[in-house]
Amino acid sequence: MERVLRAVEQVPRGCVVSYGDLAALVGIGPRQVGSIMKAYGGNVTWWRVTNSYGDLPAPLLERARETWAQEGILLKRNGLGCDIRRYRADLDALAASYERAVTDLP
DNA sequence: CTAATGACGATTC
DNA sequence: CGAATCGCCATTA
Numbered sequence: 001m002e003r004v005l006r007a008v009e010q011v012p013r014g015c016v017v018s019y020g021d022l023a024a025l026v027g028i029g030p031r032q033v034g035s036i037m038k039a040y041g042g043n044v045t046w047w048r049v050t051n052s053y054g055d056l057p058a059p060l061l062e063r064a065r066e067t068w069a070q071e072g073i074l075l076k077r078n079g080l081g082c083d084i085r086r087y088r089a090d091l092d093a094l095a096a097s098y099e100r101a102v103t104d105l106p
Numbered sequence: 107c108t109a110a111t112g113a114c115g116a117t118t119c
Numbered sequence: 120c121g122a123a124t125c126g127c128c129a130t131t132a
Contacts, residue, residue, distance in 0.1 A: 030128095032130085033113080035111095035112065049113080050113090051115080
């Protein structure tokens with residue numbers, strides 16, 4: 001759980017990753033990432049985590065829109081999310097900084 | 107212990 | 120494009 005939140009914090013501004021991306025990175029199932037985000041995601045940059053289509057559930061998208069606009073993330077045609085192919089963070093770089101962040105723990 | 111439950115994902119029709 | 124289906128697995132009831 002701690003690891004998931006740590007991973008989220010490594011996603012650069014103006015980028016997004018999918019639940020599945022984080023799941024693979026941390027080594028759990030995508031649904032677990034979703035559960036964790038629901039419960040504890042409020043304290044991190046949750047708006048940079050979408051499903052594999054770049055979408056967010058309606059109520060969340062509503063809250064993310066402002067921030068997305070600030071970070072330069074534009075909405076997709078259908079308005080359900082962003083074009084993840086364009087904004088998805090570099091997964092190798094993400095993995096790198098994630099590893100660093102978890103090993104540097106006290 | 108079993109059963110239901112998801113901020114999910116890939117596939118199929 | 121949308122809807123249905125199945126696999127997934129920690130958490131909760």
